[in-house]
Amino acid sequence: MKLEIKDAPGQLVAALKPISEVGGNIIAVIHQRDEKQRGKMLSVQIVLELPEQRLKDLTRLIREQGVNIQRIGHERLLYQKTVMVIGHLIHTDLGDTVDRIDCTGFAEVTELNISMPAITQVSSARLLIKSVNREDMEQAMAILRRVAKEKDFLLVEPLEEIE
């Protein structure tokens, strides 16, 4: 996100403090001093990780500090799950398998590691799937289960703790 803060001591800290209050993690702070055309204001770009559903709280808290939010960039996909898929992955159109997740728009396969021992044998693949939140991930997994059934894959899902 891009913030506009007063060019005065303590202002940057005041703008960043709410991030830790909502449990966020600052990945980068880009401080651009040459954008001084706005007088005594300074633009700062912040790249951060936030727990799900906390963006609204964060923007409110930052505004309460008297900081103007100029722009909020892309929400990146932070919820992730690794699964294994075993079967005739190539002969059953691997592109289509990946596409079924990607085309949802709310989840995507961001990594694919595959091992293909021989043409007649089954392949094994590790997929990293990312989504914005848990509900989307559940839907993506439901799609993957359907695809696995349809294409006769063995799908190995992670064991998750009960909350």
Place this chain on the structure above:
Amino acid sequence: MKVAILGMGSVGKGVLKMIGEKDLDIKVTAVADSKSALMDRDGISIGEVLEAKRVHGFCGDKSLNAMEVVTGADYDALVEVTPTNANTGEPALTHIIAAMDRGHHVVTSNKGPIAREFSMLRSIAREKRVQIRYEATVGGAIPIMHTLDQGLAGNRILAIFGILNGTCNFILNRMADEGLTYEQALLEAREMGYAEADPTYDVKGIDPAIKLVILANTFWKKTVKLEDVEITGIDKLTNDALRLAEEQDCTIRLIAEAIPDRGILRVAPRLLPISHPLVVEGTFNAITIETDMAGEITLIGKGAGSIETASAIIGDLLYIRDRHEGSHSKTA
């Protein structure tokens, strides 16, 4: 306490051996195997019976059989440890019902009758005011039933998940550690005596599913059946998949899980971090119980073996004796 033992396989022999060696105040008044039986209200000689079985292949009088022991012998508790028949539960089911009808307690390691006819057996036990205990059916030596019934009494069980089949655990360990193929690891498991000649029940996940049914019937306030469990075995797993898992500090284990609130009853290979408490070595079993008060509890122990299973049987017998003090003859 007087007990009659049906079945002289690995479990029956282990129970006899331990009753013979340890000062448990348990007297064996009858034994039966598939070919013969022996009864003596003053107590049989355990050493002689074990020796007869070893030398001749049967334990007693060929004109007597197990059912005659159930209906004719003098005992407080029947130890039913004949081989499991998962389809019908027989002949164990008939033995168990007949013993309870006579007003005797039953302790069994036999999964068939407990998984198939649990609610019927429980209502007969209530009606006849006897105990039916089956600690040895799940998790070998792990006292999972005692933990659920007594140790965690008053807790709400939110979930149970774990490794309930030592054979599959061994195979997956060997595939992960040595890069063996599934077929190679299965052959090795057979050579080590961990897998049956027909390993279907283990590797297709049916055995852990039966155990999951027994667990669910114990803690879940509804009757579940084997058909209610979603089952995926390990026979389609590849060592490549295990290697790909390991690249992420993970491994694959056959996990049985029951989550009442979500209606989940499932046995399937799952990805777990290598550091996870359920990632146990060899033929070990491991069970995690999630509860409302106690939080998470994980039990790890030997999932099979003659003496290990005898531990579970004897624990049940002594529990019954201590709960029903006075109603049984002291043998000391």
